[in-house]
Amino acid sequence: MPRCNRCGKESIIHDKSQGEIFCKSCGLVIDEKIADLNHDSVSFEDRKDNRRAGTPMSMSVYDFGLSTMISVINKDAKGNSISPSTNATLRRMRILDQRSQLHKxxxxxxxxxxxxxxxxxxxxxxxxxxxxxxxxxxxxxxxxxxxxxxxxxxxxxxxxxxxxxxxxxxxxxxxxxxxxxxxxxxxxxxxxxxxxxLDLKIPVVNQVQCLSKISNNLGVSEKTKYLAMEILQKAADLRILAGRDPIGISAAILYYACLIKKETFTQTQVAEASRVTVVTVRNRFKEIRKIIRIDLTK
Structure with missing residues (x-):
């Protein structure tokens, strides 16, 4: 099993739903935006290889990707070029074909x-x-x-x-x-x-993973990251995370940890790393600091 380049532990996870490979221990995102090359495994014939042609069904296509269309390649079945008059006819047929498919x-x-x-x-x-x-x-x-x-x-x-x-x-x-x-x-x-x-069941966001990702984007030290994890745990124990935007809370906690460890990251930099507004970082920071008091002079 491969080891993490940062912590050296064998805790590499491939999250297919997010298209990422990351370390479970330290939160380092090793690779992201991984293409999903899977295809559907529906077979309409009794054969072992399950070979298939064409694109799979898709919820994000208006007709689920099941409709046919006239090819835009102006060649016949033998690969010979089509005459200009036939090409013009096919062009008109393509337009009519597209219009006929959107009749509802x-x-x-x-x-x-x-x-x-x-x-x-x-x-x-x-x-x-x-x-x-x-x-x-x-x-x-x-x-x-x-x-x-x-x-x-x-x-x-x-x-x-x-x-x-x-x-x-x-x-x-x-x-x-x-x-x-x-x-x-x-x-x-x-x-x-x-x-x-729709009665959607939205799961609770993994705050540790969220905080780790923002920390990696910002490039804070391991000591600051560890302190941020401790503050996060205190916030969870005090039940001040419920009903709050998890990314905004994580960004504010990380900014708090940076202040304590005297890392010179501004609220703007933290906001950019976490993709929230500066106002969100500032407001969440004030709320957390009011409840979790840590002496910044130490």
Whole structure:
């Protein structure tokens, strides 16, 4: 089993849902944005190799990827070039084919929504697993008519945020907001509607992993990181983590530890490393320091 380059322990974990390889002991992210090369294993014939052709079914395609389309390659079956007149006919047929596939209003809705979803995935760099879950949540939202009275973009953004929370993929509302140019407040409103009306079970975020990732992004010392873990444990014992944004709390705790260990990281730097606002770091820090008093002169 491979060892961690930082702590030397054999505790390397491959998190397929987040597309990351990290050390469980020290939290070092060794590799991320790993492509998911898996395919579906459905076989319609009685054979052992399960070979297949074409793309697998996808929740993030308006028709689940089951429709056919006229190829854009202007060659015949033998590889010979097609004449200009035939090419013009095929071009018109492609346009008619595309229009005929979007004959339902709901198909148009899904087509617009999943194009937005793809752009969000490209900008915030999450795995296909997260995108597929977001597409599933959005489809359920359409079925329950949660999208009525709300913009498609806002509900798609909220679905992606819910998928990130569900898979414990560390992306903030600000990440989603920056990727969609939608205010965090609007995304948050749609997110709360999804959680309530779809009865989504959002797991508690692993605060230790969250804190470790921010520490690695910021580049703090091991002593500061260890102290931050101690403060985090105190905060958990005092039950001041409930109902708080886990990333904002982790960022504030890390900033507190940096002050104690006299590491010259500003609130702005901590906010950038954790992808939250400076105001969030400042407010959470004030709350934590008021409850957990540590002498900064030591």
């Amino acid at each position: 209003h709901i198909d148009v809705n899904y087509k617009i929504a999943f194009d937005v979803l793809q752009r969000i995935q490209d900008k915030i760099s999450v795995s296909n697993h997260v995108k597929e879950l977001a597409a599933y949540i959005y489809r359920k939202a359409v079925e329950r008519k949660i999208t009525q009275g709300r913009s498609i973009n806002a509900v798609v953004a909220a679905s992606m945020y819910a998928a990130c929370r569900n898979t414990q993929t560390l992306r903030t509302l600000k990440d989603i907001s920056d990727a969609t140019d939608i205010k965090p407040k609007k995304i948050s409103q749609s997110y709360r509607a999804l959680v309530k009306q």
